[in-house]
Structure formats: C-alpha cells, structure tokens
Amino acid sequence: MTETASRPTLEAVAARAGVSRATASRVVNGGDGVREPLVERVRQAVEELGYVPNQAARSLVTRRHDAIAVVIAEPETRVFADPFFGLQLRGISKELTAHDSQLVLLLTEGRDDHSRVGRYLAGGHVDGALVFSLHLDDPLPDLVRRAGVPTVFGGRPGWGDGNRDAVYVDSDNRGGARAAVRHLVALGRTRIAHITGPLDQTSAADRLDGFRDVMPATDPRLIAESDFTPAGGEHAMRELLERCPDLDAVFAANDLTASGALRVLRERGRRVPEDVAVVGFDDMLPVAEQTEPPLTTVRQDIEEMGRLMARLLLSDLDPSARRGPAGAPSGLVLPTTLVRRASA
Amino acid sequence: MTETASRPTLEAVAARAGVSRATASRVVNGGDGVREPLVERVRQAVEELGYVPNQAARSLVTRRHDAIAVVIAEPETRVFADPFFGLQLRGISKELTAHDSQLVLLLTEGRDDHSRVGRYLAGGHVDGALVFSLHLDDPLPDLVRRAGVPTVFGGRPGWGDGNRDAVYVDSDNRGGARAAVRHLVALGRTRIAHITGPLDQTSAADRLDGFRDVMPATDPRLIAESDFTPAGGEHAMRELLERCPDLDAVFAANDLTASGALRVLRERGRRVPEDVAVVGFDDMLPVAEQTEPPLTTVRQDIEEMGRLMARLLLSDLDPSARRGPAGAPSGLVLPTTLVRRASA
DNA sequence: GCACCGGATGAGAGCGCTCTCCGAACCCGT
DNA sequence: ACGGGTTCGGAGAGCGCTCTCATCCGGTGC
Known part of the structure; x- marks a missing residue:
C-alpha cells in the first residue's frame, strides 16, 4: 500500500488468481465461458489488488473508447x-x-x-x-x-x-408554438403578434411556422424578427406597439424575449394579461418564474x-x-x- | 481515399517520408534533434496521409492522457x-x-x-x-x-x-459581500438585513462573514438563513419584514434570492430602492437585468x-x-x- | 475401451506508439 | 589526415490489453 508503484495490471491479477492473463481478461469483461470457481477467484484478485483496466491499452486493441x-x-x-x-x-x-x-x-x-x-x-x-x-x-x-x-x-x-x-x-418547436398560439386564441385574442428568434436557427424558424399554422392569414406587421435576447425583445415589442397599437397578445419565441417584451408593455402602461396576453417559450425557470407577472410559456423536456x-x-x-x-x-x-x- | 481502411499509422508516415518510425515520432512530437530537411519530409508525409496520432497507443507508453x-x-x-x-x-x-x-x-x-x-x-x-x-x-x-x-x-x-x-x-465572496454592504452603508442605510445562502456552502458562509465584517454589531434578527432560491428569498424576506419592519436595505446572498425578496417587497408596497435598497450577488445576467428594478449586485468573473x-x-x-x-x-x-x- | 467432440483454458501475437540505447556520420582541432 | 567529441537517425523493446488458436480436459456413442 505504501508503494508508489504503478497500478496493478491484468498480469498481476492473473498471477494472483492462478490463471492465465486470457482468463483474467475474460472475467473482467463479463466472464462468459469461464467456470464459476475461476470467475470467483479472479474477481477476488481484482478486488484485493484494486485492479482497474487500463483504458488506453484496451482501446489500442479494441478500437473502442467508451x-x-x-x-x-x-x-x-x-x-x-x-x-x-x-x-x-x-x-x-x-x-x-x-x-x-x-x-x-x-x-x-x-x-x-x-x-x-x-x-x-x-x-x-x-x-x-x-x-x-x-x-x-x-x-x-x-x-x-x-x-x-x-x-x-x-x-x-x-x-x-x-x-x-x-x-x-x-x-416539437412547431407544435409547441401552435399550442401557445391556440391558447391565446382560446383566450379570445384576435390581434396576436409574434416576436421571432433569429430565423437562421431551426428552432426559431419552426416556432414561426407553428405560429403561422394557427394564424395563416396574419397581418405581416404583427410579426417582428428578433434575436432571443431581452434587449431584442424590448426592441421588437416597441416596434410592434408602434405598428399595431391594437394588438392584444404576443407570442414570444423564447422566455428571454418575452421578459423584454413584458418590460416594454409595463412601461407603456399595458396591463398583462388584461390588455395584452403574453406567452413565451422554453420555460427557462429562473426567468419565467421571475417575470412580472410570471410567464405562461411552453416547456420542453430538455x-x-x-x-x-x-x-x-x-x-x-x-x-x-x-x-x-x-x-x-x-x-x-x-x-x-x-x-x-x-x-x- | 475510397478505402475504408484504418487510419494511417506512424509506420506509414515513416515509410512515406523514408525515415524510421523513431524519427517520424520525433517530428510529430516537436521535431527536436531532427534536421530540417527530414522534418520537412515527415511533415509533408503527415499532411498527405492525414495522419493523426493514436492517442491510446501514445497514452499506453507515456502514461499521459492529455x-x-x-x-x-x-x-x-x-x-x-x-x-x-x-x-x-x-x-x-x-x-x-x-x-x-x-x-x-x-x-x-x-x-x-x-x-x-x-x-x-x-x-x-x-x-x-x-x-x-x-x-x-x-x-x-x-x-x-x-x-x-x-x-x-x-x-x-x-x-x-x-x-x-x-x-x-x-x-472573493467575503470581499464582495463587504463591498455590497459598504455600498448600502454609503447610501445612508442603517437597518441592513442579510438573506444568507445555505450555510453549509463555503460561498454562502463567506458572504455572511463579509456582511459581518462591515456590520459587526448587527441585530441578529436582521439575518435570515435561506437557500439561494427565489422561493427561499421570498420566504426569508417575509420573515425579515415581520421581524424588522423598519429595515431599509437587504443584502441577498445571490441574485435569485434577491429576485424573490424583490417580489415580496413590491407585494408589500415597499419601494425599491427608495424604501428598501437591495443588493444581490453573482450578477447572473438573465436574472439581475430582468428584475424590477434591475438589480445592483456583485459580479464575479466566473x-x-x-x-x-x-x-x-x-x-x-x-x-x-x-x-x-x-x-x-x-x-x-x-x-x-x-x-x-x-x-x- | 476407443475414437471423437465440445467447451474451458493457456500461449502468444500483435494494437500503434515512445524512448532507450547504439552505431554512423560529421564536426572540430591539430 | 586522423582521433575525439557531438549529433542524428535507426533498431527494437516494451506499454497493458484483447483475441485467435491450439491445447487439453472430461464425457459420450459405438
């Protein structure tokens, strides 16, 4: 135990168990085709020596790396x-x-x-x-x-x-988006805006598609492209309010964006959800639960x-x-x- | 190129460069003690063959793994x-x-x-x-x-x-905590509360120590133990308000906790920072920038x-x-x- | 009782690499 | 030109493991 020497090798285990290296190897790798008493002896040797296979040596021959x-x-x-x-x-x-x-x-x-x-x-x-x-x-x-x-x-x-x-x-970004927008529709909202994520990301593109699935004929001015950030969300929200002051709901492509939008809405005196309902995406907990009011959003099991x-x-x-x-x-x-x- | 064969070995590189495996190895590992023309030839062979050293084989002998x-x-x-x-x-x-x-x-x-x-x-x-x-x-x-x-x-x-x-x-958890509390003191606050993190974590303990460094004689009722979560922060804040309705500042052990505290303060009609100043810790961006109002906090370069x-x-x-x-x-x-x- | 068979074990050959020798080649001074 | 010192480059021995093969064992069928 006091020896600083290197770790035990299969060879050592085999010697201690009184078997060949091959048999020891077999046991270490599952023990198929080795009779019980031998298996036991090898197992014990492994235990006593604290043997751990050398992964490098193993990989060298198996070409697997685990x-x-x-x-x-x-x-x-x-x-x-x-x-x-x-x-x-x-x-x-x-x-x-x-x-x-x-x-x-x-x-x-x-x-x-x-x-x-x-x-x-x-x-x-x-x-x-x-x-x-x-x-x-x-x-x-x-x-x-x-x-x-x-x-x-x-x-x-x-x-x-x-x-x-x-x-x-x-x-299911698309399906989630659909659910979000349908929820807004069910709430009786009719002027539903969408703040997208960066559309060069498939998740953002899919969420936009989901939005369009439910609102196929939506006014293009109700869609603002953004970037998944709170600042981007603020910017997009301002733009939307300017273009369509009568909007009554916003589906934001993610929670961060939604939090930015929320801030702008508050600043402009729009009550959430009374005047404008907001739905996010991601259910990013530290954000979604902390917004004012807490965010309705789409959860994915990440x-x-x-x-x-x-x-x-x-x-x-x-x-x-x-x-x-x-x-x-x-x-x-x-x-x-x-x-x-x-x-x- | 079409061959599905295994990747080239050092041997192959050596052969192609017309040197021994040893020399090829030397070049691959820095090329010390090999003359320029040979180095060049080996480098080229490596290039042409797309040789990548087999880490397993290397580890086996060097006992390093990188x-x-x-x-x-x-x-x-x-x-x-x-x-x-x-x-x-x-x-x-x-x-x-x-x-x-x-x-x-x-x-x-x-x-x-x-x-x-x-x-x-x-x-x-x-x-x-x-x-x-x-x-x-x-x-x-x-x-x-x-x-x-x-x-x-x-x-x-x-x-x-x-x-x-x-x-x-x-x-520097302790120093950061000191800075936070000193800031509150500089703001003229005198009834400064502290919501701690779980004190079985050194970071939380150190922040508490920092708080105490500046407020050595603080009323123990101004210290509430919590757990680094928003919910914990809410709970602690309620407790503090009950025990010490006259508090005028809170140093929360992290931003999440602070966000919870903020919510309770708002709920109770205390204005932040006018009535109660709040400082967090961590500068966890998605949280600290999104709270209402944005959180003064201690940043660490993580x-x-x-x-x-x-x-x-x-x-x-x-x-x-x-x-x-x-x-x-x-x-x-x-x-x-x-x-x-x-x-x- | 003997050839035969199948399954359990051992012997040994590498996997691709590094690194320690050694010999060869080359430099210098004389 | 030649000896002594220096490099430089090559040969070869493993690193610890897996896996193929040959071997050996006990048992079976005739």
Whole structure:
C-alpha cells in the first residue's frame, strides 16, 4: 500500500488468481465461458489488488473508447446564459454513465475553431459524437459528416447539403408554438403578434411556422424578427406597439424575449394579461418564474432530450442492436407542453 | 481515399517520408534533434496521409492522457439552472484547448454516485481533475485526495480533514459581500438585513462573514438563513419584514434570492430602492437585468475562474514548471466588483 | 475401451506508439 | 589526415490489453 508503484495490471491479477492473463481478461469483461470457481477467484484478485483496466491499452486493441464527444458550437457567450445546455448535458451524462461511457466536452471557441473539432473527431478518439449545431449555415454538420463519426444532432440541423439523413433529436418547436398560439386564441385574442428568434436557427424558424399554422392569414406587421435576447425583445415589442397599437397578445419565441417584451408593455402602461396576453417559450425557470407577472410559456423536456440523444447514439454504436440502414428513424421529436402562469 | 481502411499509422508516415518510425515520432512530437530537411519530409508525409496520432497507443507508453476531468457534484438539478458552471466550463475549455488537452465531464448523479467518480479518477484515465464541491460535508474532496490525482478545486472546499492544503480557486465572496454592504452603508442605510445562502456552502458562509465584517454589531434578527432560491428569498424576506419592519436595505446572498425578496417587497408596497435598497450577488445576467428594478449586485468573473483553475492544474502537471512543494499557493481568490443598477 | 467432440483454458501475437540505447556520420582541432 | 567529441537517425523493446488458436480436459456413442 505504501508503494508508489504503478497500478496493478491484468498480469498481476492473473498471477494472483492462478490463471492465465486470457482468463483474467475474460472475467473482467463479463466472464462468459469461464467456470464459476475461476470467475470467483479472479474477481477476488481484482478486488484485493484494486485492479482497474487500463483504458488506453484496451482501446489500442479494441478500437473502442467508451467515450463520446459532446460538441457545443456557439460563438456567443450566450450559450450558457441559459440552462439549456446544462440540462442536456445532465441528461446525456446520465445515459452515458449507465453505459460506462465517458463524456468528452468540446466547446468551439469562435468561428475558426471548427477545424480543431473536426480533427479531433476524425482522429478517432471517441466512438461517436453528439453535436449541437443551431445555425442553418453552421459548417459543423458537414465537418462531422466528413469525419465519419457516428453522430446524433441536438436540434434539427439545417437542411444543408447532406443533412437530410442526419439523425437528430429535437423538441416539437412547431407544435409547441401552435399550442401557445391556440391558447391565446382560446383566450379570445384576435390581434396576436409574434416576436421571432433569429430565423437562421431551426428552432426559431419552426416556432414561426407553428405560429403561422394557427394564424395563416396574419397581418405581416404583427410579426417582428428578433434575436432571443431581452434587449431584442424590448426592441421588437416597441416596434410592434408602434405598428399595431391594437394588438392584444404576443407570442414570444423564447422566455428571454418575452421578459423584454413584458418590460416594454409595463412601461407603456399595458396591463398583462388584461390588455395584452403574453406567452413565451422554453420555460427557462429562473426567468419565467421571475417575470412580472410570471410567464405562461411552453416547456420542453430538455434533460430528456439529452438522454434520448445519448441513447440513440449508443444504440447506433452497439453492433448487437444495429438498426437496418434503411428505415432508420432519422429525426426524433419530443413533445412540448404549455405551462400556464399569469401572463396569459 | 475510397478505402475504408484504418487510419494511417506512424509506420506509414515513416515509410512515406523514408525515415524510421523513431524519427517520424520525433517530428510529430516537436521535431527536436531532427534536421530540417527530414522534418520537412515527415511533415509533408503527415499532411498527405492525414495522419493523426493514436492517442491510446501514445497514452499506453507515456502514461499521459492529455485529458483532465471536470467533476461537478451537485445533487440538485439546480446546478444548471444558473449559468455558473457553464461559464466555468467555457473558461476551462479555453485553457485546455490551448494546451491540447481534452475535457472529460463527470457529473455525479445523486449521492451514491461518488464512488463511480472516485474509481474513474483512481483509474488513471486522466492527468488531473478540476472539482467543484460546494458543500462542507461533501465526501468528494476526500475521495479525490485518496485517488491521488492532481486536483484543483473550484470554490474553497470545506476545511474537513485534509483539505487544508487543497489547491483551489475561489472568488472573493467575503470581499464582495463587504463591498455590497459598504455600498448600502454609503447610501445612508442603517437597518441592513442579510438573506444568507445555505450555510453549509463555503460561498454562502463567506458572504455572511463579509456582511459581518462591515456590520459587526448587527441585530441578529436582521439575518435570515435561506437557500439561494427565489422561493427561499421570498420566504426569508417575509420573515425579515415581520421581524424588522423598519429595515431599509437587504443584502441577498445571490441574485435569485434577491429576485424573490424583490417580489415580496413590491407585494408589500415597499419601494425599491427608495424604501428598501437591495443588493444581490453573482450578477447572473438573465436574472439581475430582468428584475424590477434591475438589480445592483456583485459580479464575479466566473469564466476567468475556470480558466485559472485549468491553468493552475496544467502548470501543476507540467514537470518543467513544477512549483516547489513548499510555499505553493494553495488558494487563489479572484476579485469581485460591485455592479450598480437601480435597486441600490 | 476407443475414437471423437465440445467447451474451458493457456500461449502468444500483435494494437500503434515512445524512448532507450547504439552505431554512423560529421564536426572540430591539430 | 586522423582521433575525439557531438549529433542524428535507426533498431527494437516494451506499454497493458484483447483475441485467435491450439491445447487439453472430461464425457459420450459405438
């Protein structure tokens, strides 16, 4: 115990158990085809020596790494201003843990950093990748595809080039938007405005589509493009009030935007929800619960989304559960639910 | 190019460059002691073949992994409700990238999961660890120490057992709290209350200490223990108003708590900041900027904290820059700054 | 009782890399 | 030109593991 020596090897375990390295290996890897008494002896040796397999040596021969990369590409610092990724990571982590896989986190640092990620993925250091690519013009999906690593995307990637058969998990942005707007309609609102997110992101585009599904003939002046930020929400709200002073509801593409809109409405003396009903999207708790009044919004199960991505990837990697090349479900969409608070 | 064959090995590079594997290796690892023309030839071969070193093979012999673990131990889902860890991760990632190291993320799933992390760290899969352990009674620091992996802590760990010489990076919670309270004093406030965080976390304890530094003789009824949540803040604020209706300022241990307090103050008709001035802590943007009124608070440079942790760990690992065993700075405390908004 | 069979075990060959020798080549001074 | 010192480059031994194969065992059918 006092020895600073290196960790025990399989060899040592085998010696202690009085078996060959091969048998020891078999036991360590599940023990199939080894008779019980031997299994027991090896197990005990492992225990006594505190043996932990050397992953590097193992990878060298198996070419598996029991590790997957999580790539988060977001130039903005904004990324972590919201709990979104954190929750996804949590979901991913849970699933990976259950499969004894490790999570290698790759954050791209600015626009030029993509090649580093590409090189890493192509380098075969991980068994697969979960990629969060939010922008339509993001070079990342392409890069990843070329790296030839099994990949699952978080959020529907833009339909560039070869992304049509990309595997992804997304929440039902469109359906959620529909639910939100229908809720406003049910409230008797007729002049319903929409503050969009940046439309180069599929989530924002899908939410806009959902809005249009319910309000196909809406006055274009009731739609203001924005950027998912509170400041953007304020700006858009001012614009909308100017263009359409008679609006009686706002569906904001996310909670941050909604909070900005709320502020402007208050400032202009419009009561919420009496004069103007407001619905957000995301159910970003620290925001949605703290607005004045608390925000009615659309919740997505973000952690579940992460978990699902991981599960999908892992099943993709597991040869024993290989899905047919055809008919593979390439997109998985999680339901969203409306959370009623005070704002609508 | 069409071949699905495995990636090129050093052997292949060497062959193509017309040198031995050893020389190729030397070039790949910096090229010291190899003459220019050969270096060039090898570089070119690497380029042409798209050679990427097999990290597993390399680790097997060097016993380095160029990877560090980031351990985040937080039983609550709360963790990612705030951008704190995200920003730290960003800082850490930046620093690691600059050193060609990878980031392996380990999230503990509940109380019983510590042993898994301990095993992983002890397993020698990573070169070092950055550990976020927020609770005084957290078993993690102990575990990590026993795993014998070089470690830097994020946030001052509790002074349990052998933690006295733990290396950590923290922000100046105490100093920040002092600044916050001094600001309130400068505003002429005399009945200043403090809503604490959970006092089993060093950050909360340190902030309380800072409060006491400035208000040593404060009425104990002006201190309410809470839990860093908005709901907790509401509860504490109600309690405080009941006990001390004449209070004219509140220093909340974090922004979430402050937002809850703000809501109660508004509900009770106290004007902020006229009747009661409020200061928070963290400068958690989505919250602090959105409260009504916007929150005066204490900002900490979280990303820098992450970066510093990584730098510290890496320099610890780098034998060429080995610091003396004695006199090693074990704690690094980053400054905090007061951000004035409208609430105080 | 003997050839035969199937399953459990061991021997050994690598996986791709680094790094320690060593020999070869080259520099200088004389 | 030649010896002594310096580099530079190559050969080869592993790092710890998995996995194929050969081996060996006990049992079965005739």
